[in-house]
Amino acid sequence: MSDTLLTSLFPEGNHNNAQTAEYLTKLGTYKIKNLKNEPDRLKQEANVIQEQIQELAISNYKTFIETALCSRELFFKFGVIEEKVNDLLEDVPKFEEICDKFATESSEINDLRRTDSTTLAKSAQILEILEIPQLMNSFIRDGLYEDALELCNYVRKLYLKHNDVPIFKTINDDVNKAWILMLHQLLSQLRQDLSLPKCLQIVGHLRRMEIFSEPELRLKFLQARSHWLEQQLTAISKDDLLVHLTKTIEITRVNLFNILTQYTAIFNDDEHSPLGVSQIKSTNPNVIFKSWIQHQISSFLITLDRDLSGGNSLEGIFDQCMYFGYSFSKVGCDFRPWMVPIFTKHIYLNFSNLIASADNNFTKNIEKFTLIDKKTSSIPWKHNKGDELRPPDSLLEFYPLAEYTNNILNALNQLRLRPPVALVTEVVETLETSMTLIAKSLRKLYSQEQQAFSVNSKDAFTRLCMCFSDDLLPFIQKTIHIIFPPSHLATKLGVSVKVLQEEGISFFNKDVVIAPISHLLPTNAEPNITAESS
The missing domain is CATH 1.10.357 (Tetracycline Repressor; domain 2)
Structure with a gap:
């Protein structure tokens, strides 16, 4: 009976829909009053849905227009594609002609093949030349600077002899890059704790590289050694000013004297003028070193003045500083008079x-x-x-x-x-x-x-x-x-x-x-x- 009723209400068979079945089940639970009101409610709900559909159409009208325009543009593009295909069909004969020409010219490959055969026969010698940049980097990495210098000179002579061959230019450029790497490596070694023989060796390599002039080489040497000295001074703890000042005096005295010894041994000038910081002349070849030692002493005096401001005991510090100045008087660089005003100020x-x-x-x-x-x-x-x-x-x-x-x-x-x-x-x-x-x-x-x-x-x-x-x-x-x-x-x-x-x-x-x-x-x-x- 119920199936007959449903079939009469929904002749198209929609009553088998899950939502319809659920609604009918819910409708079956309504009372008579609710059933009477249900048509009005459905009508109102239908009106609301209709209004929402209208609002949706109004708010999205641009989308509909864009869709229409897009469809028209697609139709136009399909027409263009059809024309291009026709053009392609017209160019196919030309492509065939080009292929025939390629087949003719490919015969020249035989000549190139013969050239490749010759190259293969000489591959061992060519490989040695091509591996020169790698060998140069290996020498630098292992610290074999003498071999690196000789290899670089060989490559430069080879490039001068065959400067019209591109491969030699490439090899020369790669070797020059390794040359710069070796320069930085040597300069970085000068910023470390070095003995006198090691310093002589490094500066000897830098001289042979002929990158710096003699004044520039002196300046680079002093800059690198200054970096080492500053590292030692920076590592001193500043928690206790007395300990900081004591260690600063000792480290400055020892390292400055070592740097002075290294400098005089490496850059042995003909005229042995005294290193007195108060007698600097622009014509003196030692003007760079004199200016440098003056700067280092000035930096030490600034540190001395700053640390003495902490109220440290002056007696032990005074003796250390006077010994420091006296030890440098042996090389003509006595700066004890410069310290007297500082101690006098702090004593007062x-x-x-x-x-x-x-x-x-x-x-x-x-x-x-x-x-x-x-x-x-x-x-x-x-x-x-x-x-x-x-x-x-x-x-x-x-x-x-x-x-x-x-x-x-x-x-x-x-x-x-x-x-x-x-x-x-x-x-x-x-x-x-x-x-x-x-x-x-x-x-x-x-x-x-x-x-x-x-x-x-x-x-x-x-x-x-x-x-x-x-x-x-x-x-x-x-x-x-x-x-x-x-x-x-x-x-x-x-x-x-x-x-x-x-x-x-x-x-x-x-x-x-x-x-x-x-x-x-x-x-x-x-x-x-x-x-x-x-």
Whole structure:
């Protein structure tokens, strides 16, 4: 019954479609109300689909037009192809004529065959010539530079003799490429650690290659050895500046001396002029090397200046550098005078930094120090004069002055290791400025606490000022003269000690130092410091 109904509804047999069957199954589950509404729903769905079809046609009308145009163009191209085929059929007879001509000319191949036979008979000799570039590369790869040089000369002579033969030109070009490779290989070997015989051998090969002129060869040699030296210096760790500087001095000294020895042995000039860097002449054949050694020494001095800025101990470094300069004085290249200003600068910087630290410590201590309710001290007023290097005992009563004295002595002890005479004025001025600052701090202490001073406090402050003026100042003056003896300075300057005193060289100006507290000192407590020192 159901099959009959389906056949009557779908006479074309579409009810066997899976979608149709699924829809009918779903339709069978509908209620009467849903079945009544189903035609309207299907009609609405059909309208929606119709609208979508129209929108699709509108949105893709260009595609339809392009399809039509494409079809028309294809039809036109087929017509063109048909015409080309007709032309090809017309050219076939001409092609046949050409084939006949080729057959005629192929007879010449016999001549070429005879030539090939001759070539085959001489193949061994030809193969030897063709393998020359490979043999050249093999010589260079194995380091057989003598054989490579001889082979290159042979190829060049062969090319000059048969320059009209293309194969010889090709072989000569290949050998020249290997020639350049050998040049780079030799130059790269100069950038390595080499002994003197090896250097002589490499430079000998470069001379025979005749690529560089003599000045260019010298320059290339120095550039390569500079690269080796820079590699050694770059490999030094910079974590510790003292270790870095020590190793830099040693490596620079050893390698520069080796390079100098190699250079003088390889480039032995007729005129043996000294290698002094301050006497460079443009006519001197050694001008290249002199400029190079000057550059290397300048680079070393820059490194020395930079690493000394880290506050390293100058004593050991100074001895190493002086030995470095002395060793080069044997070859006329003494650069020790160039190092003196560098060490002088850093000695003074270290000294001034220590003095500045002493000033800061005294400023902090004096801010905490008070003389209010100060009792009479039991410390002896004058120290034992049997030991002139011992600080005055009276400083023990006032710990800011005592600590300041210790810091000053620490700075002077470091200066005493290598005291440059050229710094005597700067040292005295620095100490004079520092002690003037101390006097101002004492005046500030008095202005802050004078209203609360008792009789004992006033006496203690007077002792403090007198200790600074009559004990500390002469003692520091005495230590300066121990480091820079006036007699020694007078001898160096060619004047008398009296002239030094009059000019204030190595002598403090006491009036300037104690000026801030001069009104707080007893009138009979200002002895002449220069007279005591002399």
